[in-house]
Amino acid sequence: MEYKDYYKTLNVAKDASAEEIKRAYRRLARKYHPDVSKDKDAEARFKEINEAYEVLKDEEKRKAYDSFGANWKAGQDFRPPPDWEERFRSGGFSTGGASTHQFSDFFESLFGGGRGRQAPEGFSFFDQGFQDIGRDLHAQISISLEDSYFGAKKTITLNRTVDEGGGRISVQPQSLQVTIPKGVIEGQQIRLEGQGEAGAARGMAHGNLFLEIVFLPHPVFTVVKRDIYLTLPVTPWEAALGATIAVPTLGGKVDLKLPANSQNGQKLRLKGRGLCSKYQIGNQYVTLAVHVPEARTAEQKELYRRMAQLMPFNPRSGLGG
Amino acid sequence: MMEKYCITVLDEDMTWGFSEICTICRVDHELVFEMVNEGVLTPEGPSPETWRFDAMAIKRIQVTCRLQHDLGVNLPGAALALDLLDELEELRSRLRQMT
Numbered sequence: 001m002e003y004k005d006y007y008k009t010l011n012v013a014k015d016a017s018a019e020e021i022k023r024a025y026r027r028l029a030r031k032y033h034p035d036v037s038k039d040k041d042a043e044a045r046f047k048e049i050n051e052a053y054e055v056l057k058d059e060e061k062r063k064a065y066d067s068f069g070a071n072w073k074a075g076q077d078f079r080p081p082p083d084w085e086e087r088f089r090s091g092g093f094s095t096g097g098a099s100t101h102q103f104s105d106f107f108e109s110l111f112g113g114g115r116g117r118q119a120p121e122g123f124s125f126f127d128q129g130f131q132d133i134g135r136d137l138h139a140q141i142s143i144s145l146e147d148s149y150f151g152a153k154k155t156i157t158l159n160r161t162v163d164e165g166g167g168r169i170s171v172q173p174q175s176l177q178v179t180i181p182k183g184v185i186e187g188q189q190i191r192l193e194g195q196g197e198a199g200a201a202r203g204m205a206h207g208n209l210f211l212e213i214v215f216l217p218h219p220v221f222t223v224v225k226r227d228i229y230l231t232l233p234v235t236p237w238e239a240a241l242g243a244t245i246a247v248p249t250l251g252g253k254v255d256l257k258l259p260a261n262s263q264n265g266q267k268l269r270l271k272g273r274g275l276c277s278k279y280q281i282g283n284q285y286v287t288l289a290v291h292v293p294e295a296r297t298a299e300q301k302e303l304y305r306r307m308a309q310l311m312p313f314n315p316r317s318g319l320g321g
Numbered sequence: 322m323m324e325k326y327c328i329t330v331l332d333e334d335m336t337w338g339f340s341e342i343c344t345i346c347r348v349d350h351e352l353v354f355e356m357v358n359e360g361v362l363t364p365e366g367p368s369p370e371t372w373r374f375d376a377m378a379i380k381r382i383q384v385t386c387r388l389q390h391d392l393g394v395n396l397p398g399a400a401l402a403l404d405l406l407d408e409l410e411e412l413r414s415r416l417r418q419m420t
Contacts, residue, residue: 029392035384036406038413046391136347138383181330187410189380191345193327207347210383222417229418279334 001105003078006052006065014066018057025053051103054111061111080109134197134207141190141211143180145218145228148275149250151182158209161197178211183277185226186215220248226275226282233289234258249273249284256286264290336365336373346382356385361400 007014010024031037032045039045055061068081141156155177162172176195184190189210196207215223222229232247242260246253249270256268266288274282295301329335343350354369356362361381364372384406385399394402 033388033391035387036402179328181328184330184332187380188376189331191329191331195326224414224418277330277332280332
């Protein structure tokens with residue numbers, strides 16, 4: 001297994017005081033909290049930070065960890081020394097309190113299992129009166145705009161805490177097929193009943209799984225809530241004379257009637273072509289971007305000059321010019 | 322691999338009463354009550370008996386619990402963080418529109 005450099009994770013010196021460690025932990029926890037950070041690695045970083053703090057905040061665990069010496073580097077192959085068990089684990093470490101998420105193999109082999117985000121002792125708001133149900137799980141699921149437009153089936157893998165009996169807890173990956181209902185939008189949650197963690201004792205109900213929808217970036221469209229946005233390049237003559245243009249939508253191309261004398265930046269609506277659910281309608285908005293062809297040949301330049309004569313106008317009249 | 326569980330999209334068409342939202346989020350009535358008083362949750366209806374909460378309320382309760390638990394912030398602190406996160410999301414969305 002890989003050695004973890006907990007001091008490096010918290011960015012503190014090896015002789016840092018308990019106060020310094022706490023300050024570093026608090027600062028990093030705020031920065032990488034998955035509800036706060038949009039960093040792709042936020043969740044993984046947050047877990048690492050918590051794991052490091054779980055060890056370094058505890059005098060006994062820190063002493064045990066320090067006993068490996070200062071020459072280990074993060075990522076190096078590591079085995080606990082043969083006398084580890086008798087030196088440090090005979091009394092057993094207690095892990096809990098502020099622990100969140102599952103910890104690494106490195107942690108577990110040294111200090112035993114840490115359960116995930118548990119209701120901490122003395123915390124008045126969590127799980128009151130609901131202890132007969134397993135914990136709820138929260139995760140994000142990334143889907144494409146097409147997945148939402150058409151609906152989809154996705155297979156996800158969850159790391160679940162499994163009680164192996166005899167006080168042993170392990171974390172095992174489990175795959176789960178999830179139906180993505182048509183018209184879900186970013187930030188919405190899907191609740192999967194009974195797909196959370198198992199209750200503490202046999203026969204107890206499972207908690208629920210909450211999956212928050214995140215949209216993957218799309219090469220053509222952007223999205224705001226249920227509405228899809230597209231910038232459509234058009235020629236000056238299409239804008240001036242009007243045209244019927246085949247426009248991409250999530251459901252395929254549709255004909256857009258461009259009225260005569262359309263302007264650059266003008267927004268046209270394709271009703272119902274956004275992300276629609278059973279009761280809600282989304283639209284697609286097409287913003288026109290008039291592209292001006294370059295005048296290269298003498299004939300082309302002459303054409304522009306004729307336009308200037310035939311259609312004199314001042315686009316800067318609003319500037320007082 | 323058959324699905325044998327119920328899927329619910331917590332969307333804008335759904336609302337929940339006071340007790341229902343406490344059960345869904347698995348929190349004490351006291352927390353929801355305090356969040357309403359703090360202005361973090363703005364249910365429809367004049368009194369707790371008639372309050373209706375939307376899906377956004379569920380998310381705000383869940384995020385509040387995680388921030389309190391993981392970062393040790395109190396309720397006014399969590400409320401401030403939620404408002405700033407909303408604003409940040411709004412600005413990010415506008416930025417995506419512009420680029």
